[in-house]
Amino acid sequence: MVKAARTQLQGQHIRNSFSKSRELTSANCQTGSLPFTTPHQPILLVRFNRKLSIQRILTTSQAIFYSASSRTHVTSQCRLLSAVIDGPQQMWAKWLSIELPLRGSDSLLLGVVYRSPSSPPEDDHFLIRTLGQLSSSYHFTHLLLVGDFNAPKAPWTELQCVGSSGPFAAALTEVVQQSAWTQHVVAPTRYRAGQQPSLLDLVITNERHFVDQVTINAPLGHSDHCVLTFDFICYWARNPEPQTWIRNFCRADFSGMRIFLNQVKLGPASVEDLYRTIVQKVHEADAMYVPKKPARSRTSRKLPKRIRRLLEKRSQLFLKKLTTGDTEDELAFRKMRNRCKSEIRQWNIRKQATILDLARKNRNVLFKYMRHRRRNKPSAFSLRDRNGEPTSDPIVVSEFYRDHYADAAKQWSLDWYLPLNDEKCVHMSFGGDSANSFVMHGEKGPEDITRIDAKKDLGIWLSPNLSFSLHLEKSAQKAFAVLRMIRRTFSRITRTDFQILYGACVGPLLEYANPVVYSGRTKDVILIERVQRAATKMVAGLKSMDYETRFVVLDHFPLEYRRL
Known part of the structure; x- marks a missing residue:
């Protein structure tokens, strides 16, 4: 419910x-x-x-x-x-x-x-x-x-x-x-x-x-x-962008401006005073007789001009079909509608191919396009204000972090002794379950140090038994998240696209530090291979093939063979 x-x-x-x-x-x-x-x-x-x-x-x-x-x-x-x-x-x-x-x-x-x-x-x-x-x-x-x-x-x-x-x-x-x-x-x-x-x-x-x-x-x-x-x-909700206004000289009243400037009397004065008077009167005439208009955005349109004209023609045929109700008008509208769909589909394919070519040199272009294709665009700082409403205003976010870290930064700058925060000190035992309790002697007396079972260091998740199963699980989660982004972004993935996307975005996540984190357990190997199974199924025409056949077609190898 x-x-x-x-x-x-x-x-x-x-x-x-x-x-x-x-x-x-x-x-x-x-x-x-x-x-x-x-x-x-x-x-x-x-x-x-x-x-x-x-x-x-x-x-x-x-x-x-x-x-x-x-x-x-x-x-x-x-x-x-x-x-x-x-x-x-x-x-x-x-x-x-x-x-x-x-x-x-x-x-x-x-x-x-x-x-x-x-x-x-x-x-x-x-x-x-x-x-x-x-x-x-x-x-x-x-x-x-x-x-x-x-x-x-x-x-x-x-x-x-x-x-x-x-x-x-x-x-x-x-x-x-x-x-x-x-x-x-x-x-x-x-x-x-x-x-x-x-x-x-x-x-x-x-x-x-x-x-x-x-x-x-x-x-x-x-x-x-x-x-x-x-x-x-x-x-x-996006933060409102500041509106820029420019002068619209096409609708300016130059006759009224001429009459206004002819009424200006310039008496005997120094050159500097005359210059300031003339500039002031020109600005007054500009404010009175020249209207302003909002500046156009310089961002490129989503669709090219040729496709926009086809969409306008489709709208005209649709209105004509509703007005006349003729069968020929109905067929003409359907023909134009199908043509618009085909043109937009082909344009999206060409645009995605261009982005993939650019991603060979700069992966940030690919991630930027993926973020642009998302339906909702939350800010990197997903905070809530005092009223409980989500906000992405940089001023509100900066004030929040300023108030949060003000005391710690002030203490740091005054003391210079690098004091330790007892609440942030943790410990982890390797090679067995240690029953010893660790304490830290601070200003408030001895305090127990929190014990943890996992720690991330240099991008590798460490556990007390050093099995690295947690690291492989986290890597698989990141890889599946990237696959979801790729699947939502690209409607069709060819074999060439797979080599680019998988090699640049998914493969490095699974192969990071593999000489160290390889556990050798069957369940961990199966977990990592599931990511590659799902990735190879995304290629057009290979979903119905088995795993080994997809490897042969894509000229790929299992991840366990790629360990250095």
Whole structure:
């Protein structure tokens, strides 16, 4: 269940209120179960922070959508995964989705899933196949999937599936990784007396920055599922750029300026005084008779002029088709529409090829293009002000860090003795579990030093047993994140593109310090090879081939052979 933070529940009556958010377009969401439902009945309530009114309430089974739209019509698409079994209220798996329009051509696919623990394999296969076809069946830019998937053993934090995780958990994890999605819940969400806590309720998006933070709260009523609260951020507000105004001489009143300057009387004075008087009068005439206009941005347009003209012609044909209703006008519009799609597709391919050529010399060009293609653009300083609103204002950020480090910097500059911070001193034991406690004698007396189990030094994660499994896991996480960025950025990757992208962005992450960090364990080798398996599947025409054949076609080798 997803519920707005300000939605008030009184018995079985639901009151919904909408508010305006100036900083970002978001949805304040909560998941759980209502007091008037049974513990296994999923309910979904959604409220979007836009200055709107309720337009449609869509209900099916035990799921409710509250959607809102200002001028556009909200289209809903609902689908049940399995047939009705033992009555109209009992189903092994339920799927409900709705597509909501956002800015421009962007849209949000919002879906809720409930899967029973006793779901048969055929329903599980249908659910996995449906999730895998979302990207191809729906043309959305934002994705939010919530619900009770009943996959407690899914390894969301380990990037690899063990044998005891189960077939459904393994398939669900594989779909999320192959689709470049992100699962944001990492802590258990179901607690019952006498049973081990488990992670059942999931929040899945197609970009990591869509969900800011997931908070786990107490259950509602008699439910054993916790309430999940999070902010779904569709767009980040950008800092307003300073407007530059220039003189518009095309609309200047030169006749009035001439009359104004003819009335200026210049008496006997020094050359400097006469010069200042003339300059002052010219500026006054300029302010009175020459209007100003905002300066145009010098940034290049997204599409070339030829394609923009085709789009204008397509709009004209569309209006003509609506006016006349003639069949020939309809065919002409469709022909121009298909031509525009083809031209834009070819232009994107040529642009991506140019960027890949530039990336051979400078990788920053590639990363800049990837950041530009992201739907939401959070600032590097994702801080919140005193009111709890996200801000990327450099002045606010600098003041925050100034206040935070003011005392430490002042003490450093006055003392020059390099004092140690007791709270930041840690220790780690290598080669065994040491029971000794380490203390530091400071001004407040002896204080225990915090013990840690992992430390990053020179880009390598160290652990007490020196197995380097943690380092390989972190490297695989970074590599999968880069693969997600590449998959979202490039619609088609050829073999030449794969050599450039993989060799410049993914390979160095996996091969960094490999003479030192190679563990030799089978599970670590499989974990690293999974990254390369997913990368080779992204090449056009090689997805249906097996792993060894893809290596032969790409002239590549397994990562374990590349150790120096």
